[in-house]
Amino acid sequence: MNVKMKHFVWIIAIFLVAGCDSFLQPESLSTFDDNYVFSNVEDARKAVNSIYVQFNHDGFRSRLSNNMTGNTDIEHNGGSSDGARYQIWRLDAQPNNGDLRYVWEIAYKAIRDANIAIEGISQSAALNSSDELVARKMNHLLGEAYTLRAYWYSMLIYYFGDVPFMTEAPKAGVDFNLPKEDRNVILSSVIEDLINIEEDMMWADQVQSGIEQVNREYAMGMIARLSLQRGGWFLTPDMTMDRTDDYLEYYEIANQYTKKLIRLKDRPLPRDYRQVFMNQNKFISPVNSDILFEVPFPVGEGDVGWNIGIRVDKGNHPYGSGGNYMNIPPTYYYSFDEQDKRRDVTCSWYFINEDFEQELVNVGGISQGKWSRHFLENPPGPSTAKGTGINWPMMRYSDVLLMHAEAENELNGPTVDAQEALKRVRRRAFPEEEWASKVDQYVGEVSASKQSFFNAIVDERAWEFGGEMTRKYDLIRWNLYDEKINETVEGLKKMADDAFYGTGDLPDYVYVKHDENGDLMIYNRDEKVVSPPDDTWEREGWLIGLVDEDQPSNYTEWITRDWANYNEPVRYVFPIPSLAIDNSKGVLKNDGYNF
Incomplete structure (x- = not known):
C-alpha cells in the first residue's frame, strides 16, 4: 500500500462531537443531524474514522501498544526513576499517573465515538438499502465500530479490572456517570456483538x-x-x-x-x-x-522505531535517533533453538552508533529486531526521532x-x-x-x-x-505471570553465576568484528570458546555483564530490582485515574487490589 493511502484512515470527522470536559460526560453533541451523517456511506465512513484517531495519540502509539506492556519473561525494562512509565513497570503506579490517565481518556473517547457510529448506522435507512453495495458497506462500517469498541474494552479490563460499561451514544437524558461493571459481563457482551456482525463484514x-x-x-x-x-x-x-x-x-x-x-x-x-x-x-x-x-501511522506519526526497535543514535547520518524501551533478557534469547529463524529477527545484538556503524549491545540491551528507523528506504532526517510512519x-x-x-x-x-x-x-x-x-x-x-x-x-x-x-x-x-517471572530471574542469576565461575556452555565473552559491508559479526553467540580463529576478532564481555562487580552473587541491579514486585499473584491491575474518580462524584472509587 502506498504512502498516500496511509493517510486515509486518519480523516477526522470533526463534525461528530463538540469539545468535552470529561471523557465520561461529553459536554454537547454536534449540531449536525445524525440522520444526515449516517444517511450515506461517505459520511458514515468519516464517522467511523473518528474512532481510529485515538490510535494516533501517545496513549496508544508509545504507551499502550508497547511501553506499558512489560515486564514479562520475554520483554523487559525498568529503572529507579519515579516517572510514570517506571511506576507502571514496577507495578506501583498511583492514581495520578499520567500515562494511565492518558490511556483511560483515549479509550473512553474511542468508545464514545464507536457508540455514536453504532447507534447512527444501526438507525440508518442505508443499512438496509435496496442498493446491495451500499447496504454491504454500511454493515461493514458497523462491524468496524463494534470491533474497535471491543478492543478498547479489552484493554481497559486488562489494566483496570472492572470498569464502567457504556454502550449508548451521548445525548440528552443519558446518564454517563456509571458505576463499574463486572469485567466478564463486558467481555461476554462485546463477544456477542462481534459474533452477530462478523458475517456482514x-x-x-x-x-x-x-x-x-x-x-x-x-x-x-x-x-x-x-x-x-x-x-x-x-x-x-x-x-x-x-x-x-x-x-x-x-x-x-x-x-x-x-x-x-x-x-x-x-x-x-x-x-x-x-x-x-x-x-x-x-x-x-x-x-x-x-x-x-x-x-x-502516516509518515510523520507513530513511535515504532523511536521507542521500540533497534536503537539508532543521533549522529553523522540522515536517519535521526530512536531507542528501545523494552529490552529482551538473554534467558529468552537462549530459550530458542539455535536453528530457529525467528531468534535473530526478534533479538538484535547490535545498535547503530553515531557514525552509522553496527556496534555490540551490552547483555541487558538486546533489542526488538523487527523494526528500526535505519530500515526505512527514505531516511527521515538527521534531527528526527518520533514519527517514522512504521x-x-x-x-x-x-x-x-x-x-x-x-x-x-x-x-x-x-x-x-x-x-x-x-x-x-x-x-x-x-x-x-x-x-x-x-x-x-x-x-x-x-x-x-x-x-x-x-x-x-x-x-x-x-x-x-x-x-x-x-x-x-x-x-x-x-x-503464569509470577511463575514465568520467577523462572526468568532465577535463569538470569544462574547465567550470571556460570559466567563468574566459568561453568556452563554459554559465552561469558564473545568475539566480534565487522565484515566487508560493515555488518557486525559475532563468532560465538551460543557457546563458550577459549579463543577466536585469528587475531582479527576482538573480545567483548557478554554474560559476564550480568555480574555487577567482581564478586559472586552480586547480580546486575536490573535483575534484582525490576521484577521485584512481580510476586504471586502479580498485581497487574492499576488504580482508576484520579480524574475519573473526581468526575464521577462518588460513583467510582479505587477499592481492593491493596490500593
Missing part, C-alpha cells in the same frame, strides 16, 4: 485500505482473542487469581471462530519471517498474508493458528487438528530439511499429554511474538 482484500483498517478476518480473530481472555484467569480485588465456571464455553467459541477463519480465509504463512516485519518498515501492507490488521501489528494469522491449537487442546487434548496448527507455525521457523526433527518429531513429543502440549503453546507464543508486546496478556489469562 468484508475481508481485507475487499476493503479500500486492506489490513490498515479493521476487516472481517481481524474481527473473527478478535472473537477468539476476547473469548480466551473471557475464559482465562483474572485478578480479583481481594488479590486472588480466579476464572469463571463457564470458561470452557469461551474456549469453545475461540475454537469455533479460529476454525471458521481457517476454513473460510486460510492463507499460507509467508516463508520469510523477517519479511513480515520488513514490509512494515518499507510501508508494504499485503492482504491475505500474515498480518490481519495493523494500525496505520505501522504497528495488531494481530497476525499465526496468532489465529496458535489460538486454535490452544483452544482445541483445552477442549479435546492434542488432537491432529491442534498438532497441525502448531506445525504450521513451526514449519516457517525452521529450514525445510529440519522439519522432520524440529517440527514433526518435536510436535509428536509435546503431544504426549494435554499439559505438555499446553506448555509447548506457551513456549511457541513466546518465540513467535517476541517484541510484539502481547506476552503480558497471555501470562495473565494463563495465570
Whole structure:
C-alpha cells in the first residue's frame, strides 16, 4: 500500500462531537443531524474514522501498544526513576499517573465515538438499502465500530479490572456517570456483538485500505482473542487469581471462530519471517498474508522505531535517533533453538552508533529486531526521532493458528487438528530439511499429554511474538505471570553465576568484528570458546555483564530490582485515574487490589 493511502484512515470527522470536559460526560453533541451523517456511506465512513484517531495519540502509539506492556519473561525494562512509565513497570503506579490517565481518556473517547457510529448506522435507512453495495458497506462500517469498541474494552479490563460499561451514544437524558461493571459481563457482551456482525463484514482484500483498517478476518480473530481472555484467569480485588465456571464455553467459541477463519480465509504463512516485519518498515501492507490488521501511522506519526526497535543514535547520518524501551533478557534469547529463524529477527545484538556503524549491545540491551528507523528506504532526517510512519501489528494469522491449537487442546487434548496448527507455525521457523526433527518429531513429543502440549503453546507464543508486546496478556489469562517471572530471574542469576565461575556452555565473552559491508559479526553467540580463529576478532564481555562487580552473587541491579514486585499473584491491575474518580462524584472509587 502506498504512502498516500496511509493517510486515509486518519480523516477526522470533526463534525461528530463538540469539545468535552470529561471523557465520561461529553459536554454537547454536534449540531449536525445524525440522520444526515449516517444517511450515506461517505459520511458514515468519516464517522467511523473518528474512532481510529485515538490510535494516533501517545496513549496508544508509545504507551499502550508497547511501553506499558512489560515486564514479562520475554520483554523487559525498568529503572529507579519515579516517572510514570517506571511506576507502571514496577507495578506501583498511583492514581495520578499520567500515562494511565492518558490511556483511560483515549479509550473512553474511542468508545464514545464507536457508540455514536453504532447507534447512527444501526438507525440508518442505508443499512438496509435496496442498493446491495451500499447496504454491504454500511454493515461493514458497523462491524468496524463494534470491533474497535471491543478492543478498547479489552484493554481497559486488562489494566483496570472492572470498569464502567457504556454502550449508548451521548445525548440528552443519558446518564454517563456509571458505576463499574463486572469485567466478564463486558467481555461476554462485546463477544456477542462481534459474533452477530462478523458475517456482514468484508475481508481485507475487499476493503479500500486492506489490513490498515479493521476487516472481517481481524474481527473473527478478535472473537477468539476476547473469548480466551473471557475464559482465562483474572485478578480479583481481594488479590486472588480466579476464572469463571463457564470458561470452557469461551474456549469453545475461540475454537469455533479460529476454525471458521481457517476454513473460510486460510492463507499460507509467508516463508520469510523477517519479511513480515520488513514490509512494515518499507510501508508494504499485503492482504491475505500474515498480518490481519495493523494500525496505520502516516509518515510523520507513530513511535515504532523511536521507542521500540533497534536503537539508532543521533549522529553523522540522515536517519535521526530512536531507542528501545523494552529490552529482551538473554534467558529468552537462549530459550530458542539455535536453528530457529525467528531468534535473530526478534533479538538484535547490535545498535547503530553515531557514525552509522553496527556496534555490540551490552547483555541487558538486546533489542526488538523487527523494526528500526535505519530500515526505512527514505531516511527521515538527521534531527528526527518520533514519527517514522512504521505501522504497528495488531494481530497476525499465526496468532489465529496458535489460538486454535490452544483452544482445541483445552477442549479435546492434542488432537491432529491442534498438532497441525502448531506445525504450521513451526514449519516457517525452521529450514525445510529440519522439519522432520524440529517440527514433526518435536510436535509428536509435546503431544504426549494435554499439559505438555499446553506448555509447548506457551513456549511457541513466546518465540513467535517476541517484541510484539502481547506476552503480558497471555501470562495473565494463563495465570503464569509470577511463575514465568520467577523462572526468568532465577535463569538470569544462574547465567550470571556460570559466567563468574566459568561453568556452563554459554559465552561469558564473545568475539566480534565487522565484515566487508560493515555488518557486525559475532563468532560465538551460543557457546563458550577459549579463543577466536585469528587475531582479527576482538573480545567483548557478554554474560559476564550480568555480574555487577567482581564478586559472586552480586547480580546486575536490573535483575534484582525490576521484577521485584512481580510476586504471586502479580498485581497487574492499576488504580482508576484520579480524574475519573473526581468526575464521577462518588460513583467510582479505587477499592481492593491493596490500593
